[in-house]
Amino acid sequence: MEERDDVQLRECAERLALTLAQSGMQRTTARVMTALLFTQQETMTAADLCGELRISSGAVSGAVNQLIPTGMIERVPAPGSRRDHYRFREHAWATLMGNQNALLDSMWNAAAEGIKAAGHDSVAGRRLDEMQDFYGFMQREMTALIDKWREQYEAGGR
Template sequence: MNDRQEQWQAAEQLALVLTEGGLQRMSARTLAMFLFTDQETVTMGDIADRLGVSAGSVSGAVKSLLSVGLIERLPAPGSRREHYRMRDDAWATLFTSQNTVIQIMLQAARKGIAATAPGDPAHQRLIQMHDFYQFMLGEIPALLDRWQQQRLPRPD
């Protein structure tokens, strides 16, 4: 087995672990592909070809990874296809306000709070949900600053 085959085998193993951890199978395989690719950017067609699946099945996975901030869409002048890459700050972004899932959770909590009466147990649970996400978003900048300060360049 050559080095590329070993890498893709490792990518598929990682995808299995991510799936066991709760990530949807196609999202896990797509994330593993982004982690292991040597290409600067990829299209949905590239992902589908690499994974041996239909482009349609990749669409939801890409949307999911975009929504949590792990990948980003890039302009590709002269190309009719959208190009994507893993964000340089992917893991930090996963926990910031740029993560649309966190924003959706906050918005849902706000709407739920507005729709329920004070004293209602649902109202209290929704306040806790909202306060938790607000607290996390408030704490994350300091945590990310510490992360950046402790990071040391690693040799290749």
């Protein structure tokens, strides 16, 4: 039964990786991320990921180097081991969405610069005003939503 469960987990991971790749994430990066998400192990080494995904150590290294800065995965110490261990980070989804605030802020600032250059009452200025209003709203709401989710999650109200 356990082997069947592992096969089903790997299939689920591959389906999610395909979805992520279709949404723009590099395929190998998506596969490494989902392998760490779906594994029953606390951590995985690069060698574990190579074996599980049948990819090269260079491919794993590249994917890990892309995923760590996003906050989705983290390198963790493993006493007695010389190898790096990786795990899917706790609250990774909230971290990822929180990181989106930097993008929202950049878009808001780009609109502000455009309004300054074009003039508030120009045709472009009116479009940029809508853009700035939208991204300002999204940034305020995203922060509030993440905070609300964290409170709910920590209270056990899934």
